[in-house]
Amino acid sequence: MFDTFRQAMAWVHTGFGLMLGYVLMVVFFFGTLSVFDREIDRWAVPETRFAVQPMPSFDQVLAPVFQRLRPDPDDVERTARRVAGELPDAASLPLVSLFAYTTHRDPVLLVGAEFGVPNAPLDPADDHLHVHGRAQVDPRSGEFLPENRLQIGTEFFYPMHYSLNASPAIIGYWVVGLAAMSMLAALVTGLVIHRRLLRELFTFRPRKRTQRSTLDLHNLTGVVALPFHFFFALTGLLIFAAIYLPVHDSLLQPLDRQHEVMEAARTGLPHEPAGVPAPLASVDAMVAQAKARWAQRGIPGEVGFLTIEHVGDRNGYVSVFRAGSDRVALVGEGIHFRASSGEILHEDPAPSAVHAVSEFLTGLHLQHFRHWLLRWLYVVGGLVGCVCIATGFIFFTERRKRQWALHSPQALRWVDAFAVTAVTGMVLAVLGMLVANRALPADLPARAMWEERVFWCTWLCTLLHAYVRSAALIRGEVSAAWREQCIGIAALAVLAVALNWMTTGDHLWHTVTTGYWPVAGVDASLLTVAFIAFTAAVRLDGRGAGATSTAVEPVEVSRG
Amino acid sequence: MADAAWLWLAAVGSFSGTVWLALAMPVHWAQVMSAAATRRHPALVLRCLGWLALAAALAACLSADAPTMAVLVWVMLLVPAALLVAMVLAWRPAILRCWGAAVYLRPGSSGR
Known part of the structure; x- marks a missing residue:
């Protein structure tokens, strides 16, 4: 089927990446947010x-x-x-x-x-x-x-990170587990495919055509954070090992129960009430x-x-x-x-x-320690992972754009729409939820449910928007959805900060001068996101059609 | 010394270490150094310097935190360090010239 081992690995890498990459993107992004989950709680619950x-x-x-x-x-x-x-x-x-x-x-x-x-x-x-x-x-x-x-x-x-908030939750755990397994496979196959990596470890050529610089960025972000990617996928699986291999509750249940009783006898901690x-x-x-x-x-x-x-x-x-x-x-x-x-x-x-190693591995993932530098380094690692996955998608579409524009333009538009939804759409959904959190009346019945509904609806809307605005792809250009959703991110992030100020009085200057870092940090991060998204939108606008016309010759197709 | 100072030192160590390891690769050395310097590429010296700096960064991490935590901080510091080196190489490679020039610093010599 494949001429070389490398080709076979490339097939595995692309196949799994495309199927489960979307899930991995969600897992990485919400994992990154979960590093500061309690700080986000303070922002969302002013009481x-x-x-x-x-x-x-x-x-x-x-x-x-x-x-x-x-x-x-x-x-x-x-x-x-x-x-x-x-x-x-x-x-x-x-x-x-x-x-x-x-x-x-x-x-x-x-x-x-x-x-x-x-x-x-x-x-x-x-x-x-x-x-x-x-x-x-x-x-x-x-x-x-x-x-x-x-x-x-x-x-x-945080639950989104490991269970996708799916119902029943067990399905979410399994999908995330499968994604983590495929992530480990993608890391190994990725190393096989891009074996010249070590020679080109620090190579990023932003001025080359999009396909080249995207691949550079994909390799770079994959390799510089390789230990992080590997250990977090592995320890994530370890934490939920009892869910993925529930032997203690099925095959070995009698042994498990007997162990409980014996441990109680050994430690002197009664197993049953008297x-x-x-x-x-x-x-x-x-x-x-x-x-x-x-x-x-x-x-x-x-x-x-x-x-x-x-x-x-x-x-x-x-x-x-x-x-x-x-x-x-x-x-x-x-x-x-x-x-x-x-x-x-x-x-x-x-x-x-054995127990100490297990505690270290789960502890490094669950991070209950007091070490703010390491916490921020985890955020960097998580975002680098997001860039790695996103550039994987973009490289996939860039490479096939020309061919697909001719033969299956609808598939091309959907793949790109999903990529937009998984990148800018996900950020928009999060921001929509934060805005709803501050804008909904405090005494609204089932307020929590409404916040969640806003999240899912925003995300769905970004998918529809991404598909509707993707016609430019057929002409070999960048979908307009990227730029428009970046503008949306900038606007919503600023709105969230403004609403926090209006509803609680805790504006950024106040929280910084009084040293209330949980809220100051969330606000400052929101403004940083707004700045980055706005800069991206301006640059996408400046490059416009030129962005990829160097990558693929504009293809004249009347279909669309 | 305060933990924060050790961690700063660790950050500087991991960045410098990654810069030297990058410069040990011919393609990046050529990117950064002037034409005259590219004729001779002291790859081995650069590689040794790189690993020494990374070892120093690890030592600094160990001075700041318990060993299990220090190892995590050290590995994770390499992520932004390597990323930063790649970005500087892409946009402003000349900034890294002084790291390259450090190879020629010997006691008694005048720079090069």
Whole structure:
């Protein structure tokens, strides 16, 4: 089928790139935004624009919060379908386990709980019958934050990165996993195809014809960030390995359950409740003890994650985990206490070599550390990845433009329209969502849903626009959609900054002079995006038809 | 020294290292240096300088952060460094001439 190995690799590279490149573009772009997801949350939910807070006192603040926490109505409905008989009133379901979670970038605290269900499951194998409840809390007062606010960064952009916000989400995970696998394949095949890379590592010839300079840029961005591309695709797959290879929940389920029981016996942390009620000792005292133990071990730190299992039972235990702000691995060094007495039951030992490597690999992807330079370097890496994928598309169309204009002009227009939608269209959709976030009335029912609708509708509109305005392609020119969507980006980005000023009073000068970097950073980034998009639009206009006429001779075709 | 200063040093080290590694390639050396200098291409010296600078950058990263973090910062610093070198080579290659000229600096010699 292929004369050389290189040709075969080129076929794989182009085929997978074209099929899953669009998904990869989404994954890379929203991954880049997720580096600053919590900062985007502050921009989108002005009620949470206050200083970062440590884990609050459990006894004073959190205990009353958990008393008020109720099961999520949607989860109650889903669970009701899995059990025999009627579920009791949701408010009466007993709290069986709980958690509180914060990082060095969170002013708000995430709390969650599992509520016990007395009914028997319809499927006897259904051994995880709980309803869940979760809420965002202001740690200063213990008040719940309003529910109709969408934390765009952590609740929309971040899930978009790994699940495409597809419904049911499992499909999204699988598509993203497939894209990550094909990304690894594309990296290897790319190296085979462009084997002269090392000799031309730093070569970028912007003045050559578009096809040449696009390929230069594709190779350059692919190679300079090769370790980043490789490790992020790989660790992304590792993080969701249990979803892609769910052996612990299928083939090896009995072994997995047995392991849980044996681990409970080994660590002394009860696997099952005793069924005997017991009071809860002071959790604050346990936290103080945990902090003292960490300091003794030379790793003083704050609490990042706190859980209580078997709440209100004699077998209940409290686990206190240290926040991983100062290293790559996430939370860890857990110290576990008997809930009723506060005595130490177990201290997590130092991780084994395999576990430490796994923690490092997932930690480098999930980045909970406090290192602003590294965070920005990840943004650079992500954007470089986006450029690599986008130039791949552009090179593909540039190369086939002349031939396709003659034989299948519609296919050419659609491929280019999809490329426009995946590049400028995606940015427009994000900006549309941010503008909607600031423009929609604060008390609008289902406000979060409207913000999401604006996002999807804007994106769809950019596809239609890109197709309608692509007629110039047939003449061998650049589609007008690129320039027009760049102008749209510049306008919407400035509008978003202006709306933030108008609705909250936090203009850029104010946030910079008061040092409120989460909002200042988002605003400044929006203005930078506006500037770059405007410059691109001006240059596209200046080059106009000349941009690619050097690449392909203008082809006179009456069809279109 | 403050962590920020070490990280600046690491950034300068990775940029310089990438510049020298680029100049070790004949095509980029010719792009940057004057015609007289292109006759002799001290590729080996440039390559050694490049790796030394990158090693120094790694040492600076290690002084600023814990080893696991430092390695990440070092690898990630190479991304903007290499990108910047490529862009400067494309638009203003003359800027990199002083890195090339550094090869001729020897104790007791007057520049070239």
